[in-house]
Amino acid sequence: MSEKIFIAQGELTVMLERLSKEMDVWVPVEMGDEKWGVRFLPYHRDNVVVLERQSTISPKNVLFPQVETLLRFRYQKDDKDPSKQRIDLKDRQDVSSALVFGARPCDVRGFHTFDQVFLNGRYKDPYYAQRREKTLFATLLCNTEDSACFCSSVGSGPGDREGSDLWIVPVDDGYVIEALNDKGRKLIHVMGKQATTEQIEKAQRIQEQVTAKRIGEYDLTQSARDFTDRFEDMDYWRDMVSKCISCGICTFVCPTCYCFNITDESRDLEGERIRSWDSCMFYHYTLEASGHNPRPEKFERYRNRVGHKFSYFHDKYNGMISCCGCGRCIRSCPVSIDIRRIVHQLKEKVDAEI
Amino acid sequence: MPKFESNPYRPELATIQDIIQETSNILTFRVVLNDEKKMREFSFQPGQVGQLSVFGVGESTFVINSPPTRKDYLQFSVMRTGEVTQRLHQLNIGDQIGVRAPLGNGFSVDALKAHDILFIAGGIGMAPLRTLLLYMLDNREDYGDILVIYGARSPEDLCYTYEFDEWRSGGVKLVLTVDREFPDWKERVGFVPTVLTEEAPSSYNCKAVTCGPPIMIKFVLIGLKRLDFEDHQIITTLEKRMKCGIGICGRCNIGTKYVCVDGPVFSYEELRQMVPEL
Amino acid sequence: MANISWFGLGINKKKLLMEDKTKTLQSEFLKVFEKLEVVLGWEPGYDSLHATPSFIRQAKDLNKLVWNPLCSQNLCTYLVKTLNASVRKDDKKIGICVKGCDSRSLVALIQEKFVTRETFFIVGIPCEGTVDWRRLMRFEPSLKDVQKVHIQGNELEVETAQKAYRFPLQQVLEQRCLHCRYPNPIIYDCLIGEPITPRAGDDQAYGDIEKIEQYSLPDRLKFWEKELDRCIRCYACRNACPLCVCRDSCIAETRTPKWLSQRCDLKEKFFYHMIHAIHLAGRCTECGECERVCPVEIPVTLIKKKLNQIVKDLLDYEAGIDPQKQPPLMTFDPSEKGI
Numbered sequence: 001m002s003e004k005i006f007i008a009q010g011e012l013t014v015m016l017e018r019l020s021k022e023m024d025v026w027v028p029v030e031m032g033d034e035k036w037g038v039r040f041l042p043y044h045r046d047n048v049v050v051l052e053r054q055s056t057i058s059p060k061n062v063l064f065p066q067v068e069t070l071l072r073f074r075y076q077k078d079d080k081d082p083s084k085q086r087i088d089l090k091d092r093q094d095v096s097s098a099l100v101f102g103a104r105p106c107d108v109r110g111f112h113t114f115d116q117v118f119l120n121g122r123y124k125d126p127y128y129a130q131r132r133e134k135t136l137f138a139t140l141l142c143n144t145e146d147s148a149c150f151c152s153s154v155g156s157g158p159g160d161r162e163g164s165d166l167w168i169v170p171v172d173d174g175y176v177i178e179a180l181n182d183k184g185r186k187l188i189h190v191m192g193k194q195a196t197t198e199q200i201e202k203a204q205r206i207q208e209q210v211t212a213k214r215i216g217e218y219d220l221t222q223s224a225r226d227f228t229d230r231f232e233d234m235d236y237w238r239d240m241v242s243k244c245i246s247c248g249i250c251t252f253v254c255p256t257c258y259c260f261n262i263t264d265e266s267r268d269l270e271g272e273r274i275r276s277w278d279s280c281m282f283y284h285y286t287l288e289a290s291g292h293n294p295r296p297e298k299f300e301r302y303r304n305r306v307g308h309k310f311s312y313f314h315d316k317y318n319g320m321i322s323c324c325g326c327g328r329c330i331r332s333c334p335v336s337i338d339i340r341r342i343v344h345q346l347k348e349k350v351d352a353e354i
Numbered sequence: 355m356p357k358f359e360s361n362p363y364r365p366e367l368a369t370i371q372d373i374i375q376e377t378s379n380i381l382t383f384r385v386v387l388n389d390e391k392k393m394r395e396f397s398f399q400p401g402q403v404g405q406l407s408v409f410g411v412g413e414s415t416f417v418i419n420s421p422p423t424r425k426d427y428l429q430f431s432v433m434r435t436g437e438v439t440q441r442l443h444q445l446n447i448g449d450q451i452g453v454r455a456p457l458g459n460g461f462s463v464d465a466l467k468a469h470d471i472l473f474i475a476g477g478i479g480m481a482p483l484r485t486l487l488l489y490m491l492d493n494r495e496d497y498g499d500i501l502v503i504y505g506a507r508s509p510e511d512l513c514y515t516y517e518f519d520e521w522r523s524g525g526v527k528l529v530l531t532v533d534r535e536f537p538d539w540k541e542r543v544g545f546v547p548t549v550l551t552e553e554a555p556s557s558y559n560c561k562a563v564t565c566g567p568p569i570m571i572k573f574v575l576i577g578l579k580r581l582d583f584e585d586h587q588i589i590t591t592l593e594k595r596m597k598c599g600i601g602i603c604g605r606c607n608i609g610t611k612y613v614c615v616d617g618p619v620f621s622y623e624e625l626r627q628m629v630p631e632l
Numbered sequence: 633m634a635n636i637s638w639f640g641l642g643i644n645k646k647k648l649l650m651e652d653k654t655k656t657l658q659s660e661f662l663k664v665f666e667k668l669e670v671v672l673g674w675e676p677g678y679d680s681l682h683a684t685p686s687f688i689r690q691a692k693d694l695n696k697l698v699w700n701p702l703c704s705q706n707l708c709t710y711l712v713k714t715l716n717a718s719v720r721k722d723d724k725k726i727g728i729c730v731k732g733c734d735s736r737s738l739v740a741l742i743q744e745k746f747v748t749r750e751t752f753f754i755v756g757i758p759c760e761g762t763v764d765w766r767r768l769m770r771f772e773p774s775l776k777d778v779q780k781v782h783i784q785g786n787e788l789e790v791e792t793a794q795k796a797y798r799f800p801l802q803q804v805l806e807q808r809c810l811h812c813r814y815p816n817p818i819i820y821d822c823l824i825g826e827p828i829t830p831r832a833g834d835d836q837a838y839g840d841i842e843k844i845e846q847y848s849l850p851d852r853l854k855f856w857e858k859e860l861d862r863c864i865r866c867y868a869c870r871n872a873c874p875l876c877v878c879r880d881s882c883i884a885e886t887r888t889p890k891w892l893s894q895r896c897d898l899k900e901k902f903f904y905h906m907i908h909a910i911h912l913a914g915r916c917t918e919c920g921e922c923e924r925v926c927p928v929e930i931p932v933t934l935i936k937k938k939l940n941q942i943v944k945d946l947l948d949y950e951a952g953i954d955p956q957k958q959p960p961l962m963t964f965d966p967s968e969k970g971i
Contacts, residue, residue: 071365083448087450089365091363117602288595
């Protein structure tokens with residue numbers, strides 16, 4: 001039995017509504033009336049689903065919420081010995097099944113980075129692991145690239161199916177959806193009717209067309225050495241990063257950025273230890289209690305960001321780049337800093353010396 | 355190294371058994387894990403660290419100050435600097451804290467065997483070195499001559515003063531120094547790097563382990579180089595702002611290395627290969 | 633459909649004027665470059681719909697500078713925070729390009745004595761408005777391969793490789809430009825172009841506030857809850873603000889003492905935005921950068937404008953208009969009316 005179904009444009013929201021009764025269905029919705037931006041929210045019939053363009057913020061909050069409770073604690077008297085204290089500590093979390101519908105290949109690629117760090121390191125992150133296991137990705141083939149996109153420059157592409165459980169190809173009047181693995185196969189039969197041969201062939205043609213495209217001018221996958229060679233060229237980094245305003249937008253919208261803070265938030269005798277998104281662009285990120293800061297200047301922090309994505313990650317994880325080329329950082333940056341240019345120009349000096 | 359069963363973010367509850375006032379701003383805590391079995395089975399290498407939790411305030415990283423050969427308690431020396439350490443200093447014997455340990459790498463005690471050892475410590479920097487020193491004293495035959503150069507701003511700022519006799523009788527040459535003259539101070543006077551140069555230990559078959567304020571480390575390195583110590587003969591332990599302690603949250607990196615899992619112990623040879631971002 | 637209508641004389645002349653302005657800007661800085669430490673301006677951004685701030689430290693790079701309706705960034709935000717302009721090591725000046733709104737920020741910094749007038753060589757540019765890229769895309773989502781953008785009368789003309797578009801300015805300019813009362817720089821060493829008639833008069837200054845104030849209080853709360861719910865605490869609004877100079881000691885992030893938790897509840901977001909606005913009451917020059925930079929499109933300028941309106945009513949004062957005027961919230965004068 002083929003695992004390809006077709007769903008008509010007009011029936012999409014009905015299908016999503018139906019699915020949302022069994023699981024959290026995360027879809028890209030408009031930020032609001034008369035706004036351009038798109039973000040991922042659990043499906044609700046009042047929200048307008050937008051599949052025609054990339055979301056402003058990546059859907060990473062589905063697996064990595066902006067705020068997540070790690071522990072709950074409460075100080076209590078020890079009944080056996082009232083002069084002693086007891087601490088009640090809980091760490092369980094309830095996670096429902098989820099489907100991310102309408103993300104793009106670049107969004108899903110972000111989770112490759114997360115998996116390396118949260119699942120495959122010396123320690124496994126149980127919070128992420130639990131969400132990861134319970135979440136499916138129905139990813140949309142992308143044919144709406146713009147001037148900030150560069151997924152091909154980092155080894156991916158608009159037709160990249162890796163990491164997805166279901167694959168959606170928009171055809172004339174609807175979508176052909178294909179199950180890519182067992183997880184996807186379990187869900188596909190409730191998503192639509194069996195696709196016709198014609199629909200399948202149309203989808204196949206579109207897939208071929210899109211996969212052949214090259215999105216992004218440069219090849220940025222081999223920049224690790226250029227980066228370390230240029231690490232101490234302060235003039236270069238100052239030039240490139242003077243205009244940065246050190247906010248956290250690039251890191252917060254990015255599908256591959258995973259740095260977080262851990263803080264205790266409490267009131268009287270009880271509270272929670274939460275983790276929350278943090279940004280390597282903030283001054284406090286590396287500020288030590290003694291007052292010493294290894295990266296006091298913004299250009300040092302930005303240099304670390306570039307290094308982390310294009311050099312350190314590459315060296316630690318077999319050449320993998322921790323950037324998916326979605327271009328969100330470029331689009332949302334208040335001063336339009338272009339990371340492609342900064343990485344590409346790393347080699348300039350090197351070439352000049354040769 | 356023992357792995358956490360299921361949740362590496364979850365601390366073990368522990369009780370403060372003893373508090374020693376080392377200096378005006380350093381307290382040493384001796385804690386015991388509430389779970390007796392876990393306490394019995396707790397094992398670690400000298401140099402590994404632990405995250406101490408004050409629930410409601412936060413967590414901070416400290417070296418496990420006691421050696422694995424003396425496991426009646428786990429010892430941590432805490433200098434009062436920020437939010438968490440401030441609150442720790444207000445705790446009493448019997449209070450509950452959380453412990454996530456052991457984390458990070460330790461000193462390679464096997465690689466150090468059959469060498470002469472030179473310890474150079476400044477102020478609270480003696481804390482990580484003490485654990486290695488006591489481990490070596492408990493395995494004395496495995497190690498050669500041991501020289502400890504330990505300096506602080508003043509006699510009041512020296513830690514573990516109550517143990518110096520034990521160290522000396524364990525076969526350690528102990529050179530203490532303070533920055534300037536003090537009444538009743540009979541030992542050396544001078545900055546640690548200066549005293550190092552004066553002592554001029556031989557670098558032959560010797561490993562130097564150093565920890566202290568960054569400025570001291572800088573000059574100690576220069577001093578050691580002048581004494582012909584090679585990069586692989588110099589070992590230090592680094593400090594960084596840490597949160598998860600398990601190589602995930604991203605913040606303690608120096609290039610490709612995370613201080614919380616690949617360190618905090620590094621040889622100077624390794625440091626030279628990392629990007630200059632200390 | 634012919635493009636011939638583009639080449640009528642009137643339109644040609646306007647296009648040239650914009651390119652002339654770019655050349656004049658470059659040459660004005662070149663004339664005095666040896667007296668300057670750095671020049672702040674704009675250069676073309678990652679595509680033809682974006683410009684990006686430019687820090688020019690060598691005369692040969694001056695030809696990178698441009699002026700066009702995409703030059704939205706307020707360069708004054710760099711003065712205290714990046715260039716440390718309060719501290720002068722030598723006699724060299726800082727060259728800077730300002731639009732009308734930007735010049736108000738510079739005047740406010742001078743009023744608060746963060747910087748002195750003598751530090752700057754100011755090239756002022758009367759501004760007809762800057763384009764909100766998001767509003768433009770909303771109007772025409774298929775816009776691609778843009779080559780030229782300029783303002784003609786009350787329309788924005790956009791040429792792509794495929795065709796030419798005209799958009800009503802009201803629909804594509806930044807929100808701040810729609811209520812602009814100060815298109816012409818208030819201080820400058822040289823002015824590029826003729827002064828422009830403001831789009832709004834003083835009586836229309838707070839038209840956007842009045843619109844919200846027509847809602848009942850519960851509806852107003854609902855409005856702000858809906859908007860602020862999207863906030864991701866990226867602090868771009870704070871960092872882009874030229875008057876926000878606490879830099880790394882902001883109470884939104886300090887833990888000792890702790891004012892805000894790391895939680896992302898509506899409560900925390902409200903708290904942050906209200907504190908930010910109150911810290912800017914009577915200081916905000918309504919440059920609109922906070923709103924422009926917000927990645928989730930929250931109309932944060934409204935909150936600050938409301939506080940400015942209150943300050944104007946009580947103390948008859950607006951920041952960034954007169955460099956000699958002492959900001960009333962920085963002094964105590966018992967004879968003040970309005971107390």
